[in-house]
Amino acid sequence: DTEVTQTPKHLVMGMTNKKSLKCEQHMGHRAMYWYKQKAKKPPELMFVYSYEKLSINESVPSRFSPECPNSSLLNLHLHALQPEDSALYLCASKFSVAGNTIYFGEGSWLTVV
């Protein structure tokens, strides 16, 4: 099983809403990532978790709040987002920080209205 599962596939939320994106993997990977991708742009790194601890935060606004409750699950909590936050959010995982194969989920399409 080399699958990273992201839910929901599509999310529309208002600027005052609170919602969450979920990412799950059962490959025993201990490094997990959130990327944001705008149209016609490359993925931009947001957060890295290593062994359930936040190891990299790429100066992401606090309206995005990551959480890693266990080694299989990664959440991205969303609150008071702006329309410019509309994008594809990609989750990825890797066996360890030193591992050499990274697996991507299919992404969650977020639209902020």
Place this chain on the structure above:
Amino acid sequence: AQTVTQSQPEMSVQEAETVTLSCTYDTSESDYYLFWYKQPPSRQMILVIRQEAYKQQNATENRFSVNFQKAAKSFSLKISDSQLGDAAMYFCAYLDNDMRFGAGTRLTVKP
């Protein structure tokens, strides 16, 4: 910080012909990995090929091969016998502790 540069925003190739996509990167590390990902309109990131920096031999995967020049920090992708299904955005990526992407090259395949 590591940077990845793809200098070709768009490329076009005739079906069955060969095309090469360019990528350069900058790093002070000696141990890292390089990748080419394909992203079709569905936006799924599909791994095309991977190269370990410590390996001198260029990676190949069927019709896809790379020209890895470590000293020059160059990592180009060659697609042979291009097919219509190869049309997509191609991203070059660098990995050590985290993965960084180039800006991408949009490949069009003409029938």
